Every structure is written in structure tokens, then in C-alpha cells.
Amino acid sequence: MLILTRKLGESITIGDDIRITFLEAKGKQVRIGIEAPPHIAVHREEIYQLIREQNIKAAKGDNIEKDTLPDFLEGLKKLLLKDQQEL
Amino acid sequence: MNIATSRFGEINVDESRIIDMRGGILGFEHLKKYMLRIQNEKNPFWWFQSVDDGKVAFVVINPFITNADYKPVIDDNDTKLLEIENTEHVVILAIVTILQNPFSVSVNLRAPIVVNAEKKIAKQVVLEDQTYPVRYYLTPAGSRDETSTTRDN
Numbered sequence: 489m490l491i492l493t494r495k496l497g498e499s500i501t502i503g504d505d506i507r508i509t510f511l512e513a514k515g516k517q518v519r520i521g522i523e524a525p526p527h528i529a530v531h532r533e534e535i536y537q538l539i540r541e542q543n544i545k546a547a548k549g550d551n552i553e554k555d556t557l558p559d560f561l562e563g564l565k566k567l568l569l570k571d572q573q574e575l
Numbered sequence: 576m577n578i579a580t581s582r583f584g585e586i587n588v589d590e591s592r593i594i595d596m597r598g599g600i601l602g603f604e605h606l607k608k609y610m611l612r613i614q615n616e617k618n619p620f621w622w623f624q625s626v627d628d629g630k631v632a633f634v635v636i637n638p639f640i641t642n643a644d645y646k647p648v649i650d651d652n653d654t655k656l657l658e659i660e661n662t663e664h665v666v667i668l669a670i671v672t673i674l675q676n677p678f679s680v681s682v683n684l685r686a687p688i689v690v691n692a693e694k695k696i697a698k699q700v701v702l703e704d705q706t707y708p709v710r711y712y713l714t715p716a717g718s719r720d721e722t723s724t725t726r727d728n
Contacts, residue, residue, distance in 0.1 A: 526652045526655050526656035527598065527656065535685070536601065539685065539686045539699075540601040540602040541602070542686075542709050542710065543601050543603065543686075543699075545672050546633055546634070546671065546683070547602075547632070
């Protein structure tokens, strides 16, 4: 891992079009600004990991098949009808 | 063109309906082309089927059905990436996770799939608003997978 020391207000650049600026440090928290082109996805790591895992779970869906979906819907409807008029 | 899918068998794909998933879905970044499959008009659960890999499909739902006051904020970067000029053409889909044992159904409100329906461009957008959970359960608390090691936000 490349380790650099920067002062507040200073930046680092990654490639031609990514720039990270260190804005503020308060105790153990650091605020940084990130400029990157729209196709570069920037996420907090923990939320990135959580969503990734959830997507993988959803795609597996315990092998939900097309024919079983209406059954799930029926089960769900019963649960939801308690607080909603229709689904 | 025809593609072989694990759930629907061989299906015909109308190429004008293929959605270009910019950046892909997290965990499935290599898959860029999807199509929306509505099995039955009365069923609010739709399928978001990968065109590149017939084995990959997500169950999706219009999140406004489950959360009438849902207000996802799409930032400027994503608006630009999705070439959104008119919000009328924006369709929001939330990925549904259905687990059978124990039975639980949850909706990902934190990272919806935002579709520019006119231009057929989509992205899974991670919302800044941390109050929207990755797992918004439609099923009662008793039937959840409590062995999960991840937190809910």
C-alpha cells in the first residue's frame, strides 16, 4: 500500500481524472472530497460490501423459480393486507 | 435474439428493450445487459433478467408499492450518467431478496436500480440517505435470518 502524508486542503490525484482532497480532520474522523468521472463508482466500503452481499443473496434467492413467485405473493399479500389496501 | 435462461427456458429478447446497466449491479459488475420481465400484470414482483448470463435474474418491485413515501435522491453524477433529462422517464426498481428457510422477503431501499426508460440506461444507485435500509422486511421479524453476519445499514 502506498502511504502518503497530506495537509488539510491538499489533494492527491489518481490517474488523469480522479482527485481526492482532504478537507477536515476532527478527532478520529476525516472528511474528504472526491472528484471522479461519473462512470467511476465511489462508495463507503462497508455499504458497498453490504449491498454486494445482498445482491448475491437476492440473485440466489434460495432458488426461487418463476412458478413459485405467485405463491410467495399470496403469502405476502396476507401479511401486507393488514396495513395496505392492495398490493 | 434468443437467450437460454435457467428460470424461463429459451426466451426471445427484443433488442430494443435491452437495458444497458452502467457499472453493472454490485457483485455482478461483468453483466451489463438486462431486460425487465413482467410475468403477470397483477403480480407486483417482476424479474430483472440478465441477458449476458441466463442464470442471473433478480426479483424486483416498484418500491413505491411497499413505501408510498419513498423519496430517493439521485445525485448530479448519476443523473448525468443516466442521461436523465426528464424525470417522467425514470423508473425505480428495488431488488427483492426472498429466502425460504426461514421465509423472509426484504426489499433493498438503499440501492435501487434507477432506469432511464426512454434511453434504456440503468444503474444501481447507492443512496446517500442512510435511513433507507438495505433490507426492508416485508415479512414479520420472527422469520428472519438472524445468523447473518452483516448489519442492516
